[in-house]
Amino acid sequence: MATMVDVAKIANxxxxxxxxxxxxxxxxxxxxxxxVTDAIEKxxxxxxxxxxxxxxxxxxxxxxxxxxxGEPAFAEMAHGVEHAAAEQGLTxxxxxxxxxxxxxxxxxxxxxxxxxxxxxxxxxxxxxAGLVDSLAGEKAPVILLDRLYADLPFDQVGADxxxxxxxxxxxxxxxxxxxxxxxAGDTRVPTLRERxxxxxxxxxxxxxxxxxxxxxxxxxxxxxxxxxxxxxxxxDLTVVxxxxxxxxxxxxxxxxxxxxxxxxxxxxxxxxGYNHPDVFEPRITTVRQxxxxxxxxxxxLLIERIESPDSSPRTVRLRQTIELRDSTEHYRRDAEPVPAxxx
Amino acid sequence: MATMVDVAKIANxxxxxxxxxxxxxxxxxxxxxxxVTDAIEKxxxxxxxxxxxxxxxxxxxxxxxxxxxGEPAFAEMAHGVEHAAAEQGLTxxxxxxxxxxxxxxxxxxxxxxxxxxxxxxxxxxxxxAGLVDSLAGEKAPVILLDRLYADLPFDQVGADxxxxxxxxxxxxxxxxxxxxxxxAGDTRVPTLRERxxxxxxxxxxxxxxxxxxxxxxxxxxxxxxxxxxxxxxxxDLTVVxxxxxxxxxxxxxxxxxxxxxxxxxxxxxxxxGYNHPDVFEPRITTVRQxxxxxxxxxxxLLIERIESPDSSPRTVRLRQTIELRDSTEHYRRDAEPVPAxxx
DNA sequence: CTGTTAGCGCCTTCAT
DNA sequence: ATGAAGGCGCTAACAG
Numbered sequence: 142m143a144t145m146v147d148v149a150k151i152a153n154x155x156x157x158x159x160x161x162x163x164x165x166x167x168x169x170x171x172x173x174x175x176x177v178t179d180a181i182e183k184x185x186x187x188x189x190x191x192x193x194x195x196x197x198x199x200x201x202x203x204x205x206x207x208x209x210x211g212e213p214a215f216a217e218m219a220h221g222v223e224h225a226a227a228e229q230g231l232t233x234x235x236x237x238x239x240x241x242x243x244x245x246x247x248x249x250x251x252x253x254x255x256x257x258x259x260x261x262x263x264x265x266x267x268x269x270a271g272l273v274d275s276l277a278g279e280k281a282p283v284i285l286l287d288r289l290y291a292d293l294p295f296d297q298v299g300a301d302x303x304x305x306x307x308x309x310x311x312x313x314x315x316x317x318x319x320x321x322x323x324x325a326g327d328t329r330v331p332t333l334r335e336r337x338x339x340x341x342x343x344x345x346x347x348x349x350x351x352x353x354x355x356x357x358x359x360x361x362x363x364x365x366x367x368x369x370x371x372x373x374x375x376x377d378l379t380v381v382x383x384x385x386x387x388x389x390x391x392x393x394x395x396x397x398x399x400x401x402x403x404x405x406x407x408x409x410x411x412x413x414g415y416n417h418p419d420v421f422e423p424r425i426t427t428v429r430q431x432x433x434x435x436x437x438x439x440x441x442l443l444i445e446r447i448e449s450p451d452s453s454p455r456t457v458r459l460r461q462t463i464e465l466r467d468s469t470e471h472y473r474r475d476a477e478p479v480p481a482x483x484x
Numbered sequence: 485m486a487t488m489v490d491v492a493k494i495a496n497x498x499x500x501x502x503x504x505x506x507x508x509x510x511x512x513x514x515x516x517x518x519x520v521t522d523a524i525e526k527x528x529x530x531x532x533x534x535x536x537x538x539x540x541x542x543x544x545x546x547x548x549x550x551x552x553x554g555e556p557a558f559a560e561m562a563h564g565v566e567h568a569a570a571e572q573g574l575t576x577x578x579x580x581x582x583x584x585x586x587x588x589x590x591x592x593x594x595x596x597x598x599x600x601x602x603x604x605x606x607x608x609x610x611x612x613a614g615l616v617d618s619l620a621g622e623k624a625p626v627i628l629l630d631r632l633y634a635d636l637p638f639d640q641v642g643a644d645x646x647x648x649x650x651x652x653x654x655x656x657x658x659x660x661x662x663x664x665x666x667x668a669g670d671t672r673v674p675t676l677r678e679r680x681x682x683x684x685x686x687x688x689x690x691x692x693x694x695x696x697x698x699x700x701x702x703x704x705x706x707x708x709x710x711x712x713x714x715x716x717x718x719x720d721l722t723v724v725x726x727x728x729x730x731x732x733x734x735x736x737x738x739x740x741x742x743x744x745x746x747x748x749x750x751x752x753x754x755x756x757g758y759n760h761p762d763v764f765e766p767r768i769t770t771v772r773q774x775x776x777x778x779x780x781x782x783x784x785l786l787i788e789r790i791e792s793p794d795s796s797p798r799t800v801r802l803r804q805t806i807e808l809r810d811s812t813e814h815y816r817r818d819a820e821p822v823p824a825x826x827x
Numbered sequence: 828c829t830g831t832t833a834g835c836g837c838c839t840t841c842a843t
Numbered sequence: 844a845t846g847a848a849g850g851c852g853c854t855a856a857c858a859g
Contacts, residue, residue, distance in 0.1 A: 142623075144852060155830045160854060170828065185621070190597045191538050192852035195835050200534070202598075211563075211759065216554055223580050232594055235578040237566050251575055254533045255545075278528070280485075393763045416554065420736045421764035487836060498846045503838060513844060535836035538851050 143184035152180035163188060194256065202232040203443060204252030208240040208264040212386040214413040214432045218263055218286060221436020229444060231258070242266045246275065253279060259443040261286055263436075268329070282446040286439045288331050289456060296442045297456040300430045302332055302412075303339035305461040309382075309410060309428055310343025313469065318380045318408065320353045322372050324392045326384045327360045333384045336412055340382060362391045369395030373407070380469070383411035389425070408472040414464075424466040431459045486527035495523035506531060537599065545575040546786060547595030551583040551607040555729040557756040557775045561606055561629060564779020572787060574601075585609045589618065596622055602786040604629055606779075625789040629782045631674050632799060639785045640799040643773045645675055645755075646682035648804040652725075652753060652771055653686025656812065661723045661751065663696045665715050667735045669727045670703045676727045679755055683725060705734045712738030716750070723812070726754035732768070751815035757807075767809040774802045 145163075149156040154173055161167045162177045169177075180186075194200040205222050207215065219235075226233045234257055236248035245266055252260060263286040265272075273293065276283050282296070289299040313321070321344075325337040337356070344351055355372045357365055369392055372378065381396065381403070383389030389411035396403055403409040403423050414427035438457055446452075488506075492499040497516055504510045505520045512520075523529075537543040548565050550558065562578075569576045577600055579591035588609055595603060606629040608615075616636065619626050625639070632642040656664070664687075668680040680699070687694055698715045700708055712735055715721065724739065724746070726732030732754035739746055746752040746766050757770030781800055789795075 146852080156852090157831075157854080158829060161829090164854085166854085168828070173829080187593075187597055189599065189852055191534055191543070191599050192835090193854075195534050195538055195837095195851095196853045196855085198835070211556070211559055213554070216559065220554075220580075223578070227580065232598060233578055235566070235576055237563075237570065250530075254530055255575060256532065256534050390760060390763055397763075415760065415764075417733060417758065420733055420740075421758075421766075423764075489836085499837080500839080500847075501845060504845090507838080509838085511844070516845080532836055535851090536838075538835090538853095539837045539839085541851070 142189075143186040144189070145186070147184050148177065148180045148186050151183065152176040198256075199258050200232075200256050201230060202234055202255070202257050203440070204234045204236065204249075204255070204257040204260045206236050206238055206245060206248045206252065206260065206262050206265065208238050208245075208266075212413060213416050214386065214430050215264060215287075217430075217432030218436040218439075221433035221438075222261060222263070222286075222440055223436070224433070225437035225440035229440065231440075238264075238266070240264075240266070242269045242272070245269075246272060249275070253281060257281055259284070259447050261439045261443060263287055263439075280450075282443060282450060284439045284443045284446070286435060289458075290331055294454055296446055296454050298435050298439045298442060299332070299456070299458050300435065300461050301458045302335035302461070303342065305428050305463065306336045306339025306412075307342040307346065309463055310340050311346060312463070312465070313380055313382075313408070313410065314343065314347035314349065316408075316469065316472075319349060320375075320377050320379060321355070322369060322378045322381045322392075323354055323356045324365055324369055324381065324383050324388045324395075325356055325358045326365070326388045328358050336384050362387055366391040366395045366398065370398035373399035373401055378407070379472070380408040380410070383409070386411070386413040386415065389414065404468045404470075404472040409468040418464070418466060423468045426466045426469040427464045429462050429464055431461065435459055485532075486529040487532070488529070490527050491520065491523045491529050494526065495519040541599075542601050543575075543599050544573060545577055545598070545600050546783070547577045547579065547592075547598070547600040547603045549579050549581055549588060549591045549595065549603065549605050549608065551581050551588075551609075555756060556759050557729065557773050558607060558630075560773075560775030561779040561782075564776035564781075565604060565606075565629075565783055566779070567776070568780040568783035572783065574783075581607075581609070583607075583609070585612045585615070588612075589615060592618070596624060600624055602627070602790050604782045604786060606630055606782075623793075625786060625793060627782045627786045627789070629778060632801075633674055637797055639789055639797050641778050641782045641785060642675070642799070642801050643778065643804050644801045645678035645804070646685065648771050648806065649679045649682025649755075650685040650689065652769075652806055653683050654689060655806070655808070656723055656725075656751070656753065657686065657690035657692065659751075659812065659815075662692060663718075663720050663722060664698070665712060665721045665724045665735075666697055666699045667708055667712055667724065667726050667731045667738075668699055668701045669708070669731045671701050679727050705730055709734040709738045709741065713741035716742035716744055721750070722815070723751040723753070726752070729754070729756045729758065732757065747811045747813070747815040752811040761807070761809060766811050769809045769812040770807045772805050772807055774804065778802055 145156045145159045149159045159177055162169055162174050223233055234252055236252055238245035238248050259281050260283045265288055285295050285297040289297045323340055326333045328334045328337055357368050359365055381392050383392040401407050410426040412428045418424055488499045488502045492502045502520055505512055505517050566576055577595055579595055581588035581591050602624050603626045608631055628638050628640040630642055632640045666683055669676045671677045671680055700711050702708055724735050726735040744750050753769040755771045761767055
């Protein structure tokens with residue numbers, strides 16, 4: 142592989158001139174520039190990003206640590222990050238945490254050791270004390286994506302989970318639902334906690350009692366499925382709400398286990414949802430995150446943070462949309478009309 | 485950030501000793517080693533991967549260039565690559581080609597400039613002359629994943645598309661189907677070409693005529709959907725076969741457009757398919773790639789190639805499985821029994 | 828407008 | 844068993 146020395150020799154200039162034409166970092170006589178570019182052409186020279194990074198002590202790369210959930214919402218976020226990074230000329234280094242705090246730690250370390258200029262933690266288990274500590278001393282800024290923890294000294298990007306959950310429930314109660322099965326999942330996860338809180342807000346708004354709802358929490362999807370199936374023996378539960386894609390899957394399985402089906406004899410709505418809602422049955426009412434935009438927003442915040450490390454941390458929440466479909470709309474057609482303001 | 489110099493000073497040794505305890509690359513007195521590890525502990529020293537890579541001229545990282553299809557099969561492959569890389573202590577650098585030859589070129593360049601030790605091109609448009617040329621001179625080996633081109637000087641990992649397609653058609657014809665709508669897509673893509681060829685093999689095996697089948701090719705999914713819908717006016721077409729996930733989506737939409745439904749009045753099967761086949765209707769008979777294993781196989785091949793650059797290129801094809809579901813099994817129950825040997 | 832030079836942090840002969 | 848020193852390829856003062 143050709144180096145700057147080779148180019149300089151052929152062009153009959155110093156390596157510093159080569160560097161400067163390469164980076165456009167100072168004026169050089171058209172004629173000399175010519176000789177240099179010709180030499181570059183001839184040798185097929187390419188800058189060595191490693192050496193450059195070492196000297197400049199910045200790599201023009203950022204890291205993304207993700208839990209490897211195959212959920213569409215997450216894939217979209219990663220995609221948004223990828224897109225925005227490329228647009229900024231940043232290389233993206235990816236590491237996988239598999240929803241495991243330990244692996245997350247190691248992933249973060251790996252990326253930091255590679256001297257990424259900044260780090261985005263998507264769906265992080267960031268609450269673990271260790272992580273925050275280990276990040277404190279680093280100069281590489283960190284952005285939290287999707288799971289937002291209060292009182293952390295990081296920029297954060299998420300969605301307005303609580304508010305949208307409340308709007309969703311307003312719609313459901315307006316349609317006549319009084320008692321619901323809420324498959325809330327692991328409420329230590331901020332996103333899921335916020336969604337549950339918003340649902341409860343909505344319940345209260347409608348003058349309903351929390352005690353009349355069935356709320357299922359926990360981390361074990363198998364157990365949740367079983368519990369949900371038993372709960373559904375109670376035919377007064379007219380609607381099921383899933384807190385995320387895997388929770389929705391467990392819920393749908395439970396509905397089938399209980400010998401019920403949506404929307405025929407129970408309504409159903411979920412957060413995050415599935416791809417191809419137009420091709421498969423049932424068509425599910427879904428709260429959709431602006432996942433791609435969340436990814437790009439994270440990159441934007443990261444870049445701003447790299448440029449001004451000492452401004453105070455910001456939290457951005459993007460607005461979600463409610464996509465109404467058969468699973469709620471074709472249950473109880475006799476209910477009150479749907480307000481048009483909902484999406 | 486602490487460097488080896490800091491550590492050496494504190495431990496009262498030379499930096500070369502520090503290097504050697506770090507890498508276990510020569511014996512050092514237990515006592516000195518102790519002092520060094522203590523100093524490392526105290527300073528929170530971490531190796532600078534960049535400087536190390538520069539000196540050793542290897543980065544312990546590999547690159548993965550992918551088309552950003554959100555298809556499950558692809559996500560699985562990427563996941564497999566990620567997993568295997570981590571297991572080998574390799575960092576994974578990811579770049580996205582968005583199914584665009586130009587972007588693919590640039591992605592490859594970016595990764596090569598970062599001096600990855602090797603490169604995996606998944607779902608590559610590698611046929612473009614430029615790419616192959618630009619790769620020829622590089623010392624970083626390249627593995628092609630999923631789309632296999634004959635006569636290319638690279639290791640390649642794919643699936644036994646042709647053979648499995650043939651088995652699938654054997655099953656369908658045994659079940660009584662005589663005329664099919666084959667949504668084959670862009671047959672310049674080797675994977676899709678192989679699948680179509682295998683389907684035609686199967687047609688011939690069954691003593692049927694190719695002229696009685698409707699074969700739709702092309703890159704425009706919208707157009708394919710329209711053509712498929714018109715074709716389905718012919719009620720003698722009793723089965724539709726999709727060549728990939730997006731082709732399946734277009735096919736399913738076309739079936740709906742034509743006022744038909746599967747499996748009620750047309751059978752359906754596809755390659756690659758969708759997630760959550762247990763939760764949604766219709767449940768689709770699917771040829772499934774061992775996508776995860778393909779990813780890990782690519783990493784294995786890459787590592788072997790890095791270690792012995794001059795052995796001749798190998799092509800690995802992994803066996804696919806046929807997952808039989810309602811979309812073919814609940815059409816024409818009166819047909820001949822299904823051979824048990826199929827999956 | 829161009830050239831010289833000192834490192835960035837590390838690994839690795841070559842001495843001792 | 845340990846140290847000294849050169850250099851990987853590049854950028855950024857500093858000179859001229």
